[in-house]
Structures are given as structure tokens and as C-alpha cells.
Amino acid sequence: MRLFTQTRGLPVITVEEAEPLGRVESLTIDPHTRSIACLRLSGAPRHATALAWSAVEAVGRDAVIVRSPAAGPGGKGFPAHQEALGRRVLTEDGTEHGTVKDIAYDSTTGRVLTLYTALGEISGDCLLGVGGYAVVVRTRTTGQ
Template sequence: MMLFTEVRGLPVVLPAEAGPLGTVTSLTVDPASGTVSHLRIRGGRLRRETALAWDAVHTIGPTAVRLRAATAPDTVPPRHDLLGRRVLTEAGTEHGTVLDVAFAPETGRVLTVFTTRGEVPADRMLGLGDYALVVRAG
């Protein structure tokens, strides 16, 4: 298990390359599947923010994110960061703000969303937009 806050800022490297491609700025989540869909990176050889599909990730460790091979940037999905996002139930009841997210680095599967009002299991995520993460009431 890893936390989003542990991944943010890690260098992203390619096999047999000298320097980092960039650093992780955020992870994009697909609430419908409950998985990380993209890795957002910036800096290094990439001057602007770029999104790479999760499939390009080989391993994530405490010191770096390693990609499988040279990967073309993916179509950048809308930027809806989970960290700091307001959390609402489907009925509109406030459930705090997202502090962190636990996920399986091998698969990208989201395990738990940690909010200012407690933990929310990933299977309760319904949608994510500009305004809030919407979860099923528990």
C-alpha cells in the first residue's frame, strides 16, 4: 500500500535513461473503476504537465516511479485531483475534505480515501468533478 502524498514529487524514470523524465505532480483517479488511470508529471525533459496512462508504470518505489519503456504522453484527462477535494454523499451531505488516498502500487487500485471526517472505502466512490468527490452514504 502507498499513499498519494508519498508518490507526489517522485522522479519518473525510463529504463536505461540517465535523467528523470519529470516528477509526479498528481495521480488521476477513475472513480467508476476505483483505479488510478493516469500519472501526471512535470519538469525534467517535459517542460509542461503531461499525463501518462497507468499502464506505462512498471514499478513505484520510495525513491522513483519507473516506466516500462519510452511512452508517448496520453490524452490529458480533466484534472480532478483527489487531494484537498471536498467530499459529499450522493444526497449532498458534507463528508469533509480528502487528506490522502491509499492505493495498491502494483495495480493502481484505490483502497481507501482518508478524509477530515474519517475513512471512506474506495467502493463507495461514485464520481469526481470540479466541485467534489461524490460517495455513497455508508
């Protein structure tokens, strides 16, 4: 398990050539799969500014290791990026649930595990959408 805040700012390096590609600026979530779709890079003038999660070999404490940038779609076909950190959280019925403080994800699969909000934790399975105004989550029912 890794946190978005631990991943942001890490250098991204290719596994084959050990070539630095840039740094993780943000992670784009695909709400349909409830997983990370791509890494958005900063400081990557010669390379793609986005790499598919499928190109990620490993996420470590000090770097993200990826296959060659040619291995991924390079920024095409990804969902529109909406920053989730700091965004307000609304349930599908419009009830506020604080703001997103951090997001835990599986560093192998990219699956969103937990949203940490100002008012508590929300399972990643409850994620419905990430937009410019809010992160929308399923309303929990009794026994969930």
C-alpha cells in the same frame, strides 16, 4: 499500499534507459474503475506530460519506474484531471464528509483502496466521482 502524498513529487524514471522524465505532479483517478488512470508530470518538457498507469513498472520510496514514454498513450484518452486531495467529500445524497486528506492505493494495480478524510476513512469501493467541486462517494448502508 501507497499514499498519494508519498507519491507526489517523486521522480519518474524509465526502466530501460534510466532516463528521468519529470516528477509526479498529481495522479488522475478514473472514478468508473476506481483506480489511477495516469500520472501527471511536471518538469517534462521533452516528454509526455501524462503517462498511463499501465506504463508503471513500480512505485518505490524514491522513484516511480515506468516503461518508455512511447509505451503509453502519452496524455490522450485519459479522464479529465480533477485534483482529489483537499477537495470536499459529499455523499450521493449531499451529506458532507469533510475533505480529502490523502488517498491510499495499490501500487501494483493503481486501485483506490481508501480515502482519508477529515471525518474518517471511506473505502475506495464507495467512490462515485471526482469533480471540480467535490469527491462524491456512495452513501454507506447499515452493515457495510
